[in-house]
Amino acid sequence: MVVVRTIFESSRTNSGGAMAQWLAEQPKTIVVQPTTLCPMDCTYCYLLERHLKQEMTPLVASAIAAGICPSWEPVEVVWHGGEPLAVGLTRFVELLQPFESLRRAGRVRHKVQTGGGRPITDAWCDVFEQYEISVGVSIDGSRELNHHRVDRGGNPMFDRTMASIATLKRRGLSFAVLAVVSHDATGQATRVLDFMRELGTSWVGFNVEAKEGANSHGQTPSIDDARQFWRDTFEWCRSNNDVTVREVANLFGFLGLTQEQRDADSRHDPIPTIAWNGDVVLLSPELLGVRSTTYDNFIAGNVLVNDLPAIVRRADELQYVQEFTVALQTCKQTCEFFSFCQGAHAGDRFFEHGTFAATETDHCRNSVQAPVLALAELLQAKESR
Numbered sequence: 078m079v080v081v082r083t084i085f086e087s088s089r090t091n092s093g094g095a096m097a098q099w100l101a102e103q104p105k106t107i108v109v110q111p112t113t114l115c116p117m118d119c120t121y122c123y124l125l126e127r128h129l130k131q132e133m134t135p136l137v138a139s140a141i142a143a144g145i146c147p148s149w150e151p152v153e154v155v156w157h158g159g160e161p162l163a164v165g166l167t168r169f170v171e172l173l174q175p176f177e178s179l180r181r182a183g184r185v186r187h188k189v190q191t192g193g194g195r196p197i198t199d200a201w202c203d204v205f206e207q208y209e210i211s212v213g214v215s216i217d218g219s220r221e222l223n224h225h226r227v228d229r230g231g232n233p234m235f236d237r238t239m240a241s242i243a244t245l246k247r248r249g250l251s252f253a254v255l256a257v258v259s260h261d262a263t264g265q266a267t268r269v270l271d272f273m274r275e276l277g278t279s280w281v282g283f284n285v286e287a288k289e290g291a292n293s294h295g296q297t298p299s300i301d302d303a304r305q306f307w308r309d310t311f312e313w314c315r316s317n318n319d320v321t322v323r324e325v326a327n328l329f330g331f332l333g334l335t336q337e338q339r340d341a342d343s344r345h346d347p348i349p350t351i352a353w354n355g356d357v358v359l360l361s362p363e364l365l366g367v368r369s370t371t372y373d374n375f376i377a378g379n380v381l382v383n384d385l386p387a388i389v390r391r392a393d394e395l396q397y398v399q400e401f402t403v404a405l406q407t408c409k410q411t412c413e414f415f416s417f418c419q420g421a422h423a424g425d426r427f428f429e430h431g432t433f434a435a436t437e438t439d440h441c442r443n444s445v446q447a448p449v450l451a452l453a454e455l456l457q458a459k460e461s462r
């Protein structure tokens with residue numbers, strides 16, 4: 078499509094070794110799994126060990142905090158699960174302690190992403206305030222649209238999640254929302270977004286359902302359905318500026334860059350993701366807990382025995398990282414969406430194709446290509462009026 082080519086001239090000009098070209102040495106985000114346990118059983122969940130109660134100890138948290146280098150930019154520490162609140166308030170506060178000097182120095186910012194599997198109480202709100210923790214809540218939309226999010230008995234989580242959100246609002250705490258777009262929601266963008274606005278959030282990120290980890294049976298939306306979702310989302314955003322939609326903001330942010338800015342460093346964050354026992358995987362948090370003899374379960378090291386910066390520096394020794402960089406090269410040479418996408422996510426390639434050397438995936442079709450095509454369609458329609 079001409080409009081797409083015009084606005085997405087390929088931009089990457091980095092040179093040097095393959096790893097240095099594609100992967101940043103300094104993470105901006107560290108994902109920490111305080112527990113594998115999740116009391117919920119969402120139909121699209123990718124976590125294989127969500128029924129197991131395996132909890133991080135303060136010793137592991139101390140090793141993570143000790144590995145955050147003074148030379149790194151401020152790092153976002155994302156507490157993700159399982160259900161991070163399922164570790165319990167007392168243990169969670171114990172896990173925060175090793176990061177305290179870093180947080181006070183402005184070198185660490187905490188974020189917690191809760192699926193609503195444990196109620197957010199006033200005591201939790203006290204902790205969020207005291208440790209300046211940003212809160213993200215997972216909810217897909219109104220009661221009918223949230224039907225994939227259920228507990229282990231198959232009972233809807235909607236009322237419980239809304240009760241947690243009500244507590245956050247009563248306490249005056251802002252919250253972001255992550256929502257999964259399943260195939261049955263692609264025609265419902267306006268309803269979903271109206272719901273989010275009424276919910277009181279100012280930031281929404283949409284994850285179009287994809288086959289990942291334990292969710293190998295899910296029904297991935299088609300690219301045409303995804304295009305409709307993004308077209309409706311762009312239209313909604315034109316008349317509603319009180320909610321930022323991550324994907325819309327990212328695309329418009331990119332389009333607003335000069336060529337020089339597009340050529341600036343946009344290497345992939347290695348996103349070290351640290352399991353309850355200190356094991357580290359790189360590139361995609363979804364790889365944590367996934368078994369693969371080919372890729373040695375994706376384990377890059379363990380913070381109890383390896384220095385975290387050294388684990389990141391040695392990323393190029395990992396077969397899956399090597400394959401990913403080859404795929405990025407192919408993406409750059411063959412795909413017209415590359416300058417915006419920069420090769421998208423590593424994990425989706427493995428989950429869909431069994432190798433990191435693959436290029437196109439459902440994720441990149443539905444979450445990168447579809448929004449671009451939807452915007453191009455809207456621009457063309459406007460031009461031809």
Ligand code: SF4
Nearest residue numbers: 408412415418420441
């Ligand atoms: S990940 Fe997909 S959209 Fe991105 S450059 Fe590669 S093939 Fe293109």
